[in-house]
Amino acid sequence: MTDNPQNRFGTESNPSNTLVSRTTGTSLFGRRSAEDSDSQNVPARTTANATTARPSNSLFGSRTSTISNVAGKPLAPHHHKSGNAIASVMRKTTSGPQRAQFTPSDYPGITKLAIASQKAGYDSVAARNPDILPTTQDRLQVQSRTVSNEQYRRFAKYIEDQSGIVLGDNKHYLVNSRLSSLLLRFKVATIDELINRAMQPNVYKDISSAVIDAMTTNETLWFRDTYPYLALKNLILPELAKSAKMPVRIWSAACSSGQEPYSIAMIVQEQATAMNHVNPDQCQIIGTDISPEMLDRCRFAHYDNHALARGLSAERKARFFKPTKDPNVMRVDDKIKNMVNFKQMNLLGSYSLLGRFDIIFCRNVLIYFSNEVKSQILNKFADCLNPGGYLILGSSESIQGLSDKYEMIRCNPGIAYRLKS
Numbered sequence: 001m002t003d004n005p006q007n008r009f010g011t012e013s014n015p016s017n018t019l020v021s022r023t024t025g026t027s028l029f030g031r032r033s034a035e036d037s038d039s040q041n042v043p044a045r046t047t048a049n050a051t052t053a054r055p056s057n058s059l060f061g062s063r064t065s066t067i068s069n070v071a072g073k074p075l076a077p078h079h080h081k082s083g084n085a086i087a088s089v090m091r092k093t094t095s096g097p098q099r100a101q102f103t104p105s106d107y108p109g110i111t112k113l114a115i116a117s118q119k120a121g122y123d124s125v126a127a128r129n130p131d132i133l134p135t136t137q138d139r140l141q142v143q144s145r146t147v148s149n150e151q152y153r154r155f156a157k158y159i160e161d162q163s164g165i166v167l168g169d170n171k172h173y174l175v176n177s178r179l180s181s182l183l184l185r186f187k188v189a190t191i192d193e194l195i196n197r198a199m200q201p202n203v204y205k206d207i208s209s210a211v212i213d214a215m216t217t218n219e220t221l222w223f224r225d226t227y228p229y230l231a232l233k234n235l236i237l238p239e240l241a242k243s244a245k246m247p248v249r250i251w252s253a254a255c256s257s258g259q260e261p262y263s264i265a266m267i268v269q270e271q272a273t274a275m276n277h278v279n280p281d282q283c284q285i286i287g288t289d290i291s292p293e294m295l296d297r298c299r300f301a302h303y304d305n306h307a308l309a310r311g312l313s314a315e316r317k318a319r320f321f322k323p324t325k326d327p328n329v330m331r332v333d334d335k336i337k338n339m340v341n342f343k344q345m346n347l348l349g350s351y352s353l354l355g356r357f358d359i360i361f362c363r364n365v366l367i368y369f370s371n372e373v374k375s376q377i378l379n380k381f382a383d384c385l386n387p388g389g390y391l392i393l394g395s396s397e398s399i400q401g402l403s404d405k406y407e408m409i410r411c412n413p414g415i416a417y418r419l420k421s
């Protein structure tokens with residue numbers, strides 16, 4: 001078990017205060033899947049030219065821009081609206097490949113992604129598009145991308161109090177890299193000042209929420225680690241089917257961009273074909289996360305080729321996904337999508353409104369918390385499991401020394417925890 005949360009942050013090691021890609025973490029697309037595909041979930045490309053006065057309510061104030069498609073044709077006003085803030089700060093180098101375009105387009109649902117991109121700020125757009133450079137004027141608005149020691153200590157305590165995430169003593173670079181992209185978005189000159197504001201949620205609610213969001217790690221993939229899904233298929237669903245339990249309720253706690261709850265839904269659908277007693281209509285799956293941005297992505301349920309390539313067999317891709325106008329993007333079939341509801345929820349809070357569950361997946365999030373918080377969460381899960389209900393943790397997580405409310409079940413491969421009677 002990886003008890004030291006610092007290990008989880010260890011790979012993100014750019015110590016500079018320059019633009020940093022948050023995708024340089026534990027995997028190519030690991031840091032924040034929203035950033036992986038924002039620029040790819042789009043069928044028609046646009047380019048940005050500094051020619052037209054931008055609306056005064058624009059995110060970046062005084063810059064100017066026009067958005068046009070590749071043929072140079074200006075987009076319709078409603079299209080322009082959702083993308084101009086980012087496009088306006090995109091300055092392509094002359095030699096770079098045409099991969100940095102941000103496209104509002106007429107793609108269904110794209111507005112949400114456009115908003116997510118805007119929320120991420122131009123830094124992260126630029127960071128994942130090396131052929132885009134921020135303008136001098138944009139840079140001038142930011143005075144310091146480096147957190148001071150004193151502010152780091154206050155911030156680490158604040159983040160732990162708010163989200164449970166333990167930063168450790170020495171992750172200044174992580175704070176710098178994750179928060180840099182918010183400076184321009186909120187027009188704040190220094191990271192220390194951004195943190196000051198974030199710590200006053202009553203006054204600066206948006207900043208506070210975005211800062212916590214930025215400090216979460218959203219790495220995920222389809223059918224992650226395989227064995228939890230084998231346990232679901234071979235042990236837990238047959239057991240529930242035998243007892244004719246209806247409805248079956250499954251909670252994916254800390255679901256990131258949705259791969260986990262949708263993978264669960266696919267297993268249920270597959271088993272419905274194989275086993276008469278598993279009825280997808282009688283299966284409720286709830287995905288929760290602290291991050292509103294991730295929940296937007298869950299609900300949108302469109303995934304680009306990079307995300308689709310991680311853990312998904314060709315057979316499942318063909319069966320459970322539908323093509324979109326963009327050949328690089330597929331959407332989750334409605335049959336699967338409609339099985340899952342999403343809700344924002346902080347694991348530090350109360351779970352009482354969620355009801356009781358037969359299975360809880362809480363994977364790869366407890367590692368970021370202190371033992372005290374882990375123990376509290378495990379005991380709260382026990383209170384909302386039905387008798388004999390199952391808890392499935394991440395492959396490096398265990399309940400040892402943290403809760404005595406579960407018995408360990410060896411699933412070969414892997415383990416699950418069953419609520420003690």
Ligand SMILES: C[S@@+](CC[C@H](N)C(=O)[O-])C[C@H]1O[C@@H](n2cnc3c(N)ncnc32)[C@H](O)[C@@H]1O
Binds near residue numbers: 217365
């Ligand atoms: C590494 S992802 C795990 C995703 C998925 N469970 C998996 O194993 O692939 C961790 C998720 O936990 C969420 N998270 C972090 N702190 C949280 C909290 N206090 N309450 C709810 N979710 C939290 C993050 O936003 C992130 O999406």
